[in-house]
Amino acid sequence: MSEPAPRKAQPVDLAVEPPEKAAPANNPLEELGLVQRAQRGDIAAYDDLVRRYQERIYATVYHMTANHEDASDLAQETFIKGYQALKTFKGDSSFYTWVYRIAVNKTINFLKQRKNRTFLNLNDLDFNAEHDPDLVALISDKTPRRDVSLSELQEKLNAAMLKLSPVHRLVVTLHDVQGLSHEEIGKIMDCNIGTVRSRLFYARQQLQAHLSDYLK
Amino acid sequence: MNPEPQDLSRLQKLLALKRHEQPPPRFFNDFSDRVISRLHAPGAIGPAHWWQRLGLDLDLKLAVIFAFGLVVCGLFLLGLTSAMPGEETGPVAQGSPGNVPRPVAASPRVALLAGGVGVPHGIPGSTDPVISTPSASSPFNQFTLHAQRVNVSFGGN
Numbered sequence: 202m203s204e205p206a207p208r209k210a211q212p213v214d215l216a217v218e219p220p221e222k223a224a225p226a227n228n229p230l231e232e233l234g235l236v237q238r239a240q241r242g243d244i245a246a247y248d249d250l251v252r253r254y255q256e257r258i259y260a261t262v263y264h265m266t267a268n269h270e271d272a273s274d275l276a277q278e279t280f281i282k283g284y285q286a287l288k289t290f291k292g293d294s295s296f297y298t299w300v301y302r303i304a305v306n307k308t309i310n311f312l313k314q315r316k317n318r319t320f321l322n323l324n325d326l327d328f329n330a331e332h333d334p335d336l337v338a339l340i341s342d343k344t345p346r347r348d349v350s351l352s353e354l355q356e357k358l359n360a361a362m363l364k365l366s367p368v369h370r371l372v373v374t375l376h377d378v379q380g381l382s383h384e385e386i387g388k389i390m391d392c393n394i395g396t397v398r399s400r401l402f403y404a405r406q407q408l409q410a411h412l413s414d415y416l417k
Numbered sequence: 418m419n420p421e422p423q424d425l426s427r428l429q430k431l432l433a434l435k436r437h438e439q440p441p442p443r444f445f446n447d448f449s450d451r452v453i454s455r456l457h458a459p460g461a462i463g464p465a466h467w468w469q470r471l472g473l474d475l476d477l478k479l480a481v482i483f484a485f486g487l488v489v490c491g492l493f494l495l496g497l498t499s500a501m502p503g504e505e506t507g508p509v510a511q512g513s514p515g516n517v518p519r520p521v522a523a524s525p526r527v528a529l530l531a532g533g534v535g536v537p538h539g540i541p542g543s544t545d546p547v548i549s550t551p552s553a554s555s556p557f558n559q560f561t562l563h564a565q566r567v568n569v570s571f572g573g574n
Binding site: 244247248251252255256259263264269272273276277280281284323324325326327329333335338351354355358359362373374377378405408409412415416 | 424425427428429430431432433434435436437438439440441444445448449451452453455456457
């Protein structure tokens, strides 16, 4: 412990800056043109929109479900529902936020139906994981509980994530894994920034409690 | 428990591990093709529901709850209206002055009042009491209160 803990827990954001900015760098006007074409039934334009966001939508759903097959199905269903509901898209928010909302609602409904029946089907770690200095440091310290492999650590982390409620898991996923800002998360989850911060604070507390052996 | 900056930093490094979890190679190569082929599949794009056309994307569960509530309210109102005294159109008295039809009073007392001095026949007035017998099928009949005169004598004298 390097610093004394404050007396009372406050939902303050102790976060270091998000790892990377995951917001789309697409030209909004170009995107709006694609949306308008897709609204007129242009499938090619919609295909372009799917390609732009497929990885982010899949990743969000995957981190929520910890199951590749479920994530694949839910991500496809998200884009199908997006096309079906495209006529109701008024442009009040970006298409990116709008389609994210569909994915999030679909995933939370899916998790509610599945309840606690969790079947982990984790994706493999990419080659870079073994060379990430931060991750190497996490498993190479000479402490008793650090003699785990990266894949074991991955499993522990996912198990801890699944212990969170869907909304808390979502906030951690969007902020700490995908790097979205509080404001963007508030738009996606349809809540204010204060709620996002407090949910993030609570979710991190829970994760720290579940993973305490690997964080000391 | 309060998150400490050092632990938080470690937690964020640990969470960074999730960014290295990648789907099978070439998974995204044909992802959009799968979506588009499902869109082209017959029945994939069904006619939108009326609430979707109105821009209201309602959850089915909410809609069922709403419909159930509507049915319960409807049944309640139906029961209430059937329990309330209805406007019964009885036989019309013939031969009254001016030959104006007039409903027959429901009880002798009311008939007396209606035929009494100062209340001309055939002219409905705001002071005419409107008394109707409750329908026999009303479920509230059994709860009707009846006043009954009783003689009470205290002992002794």
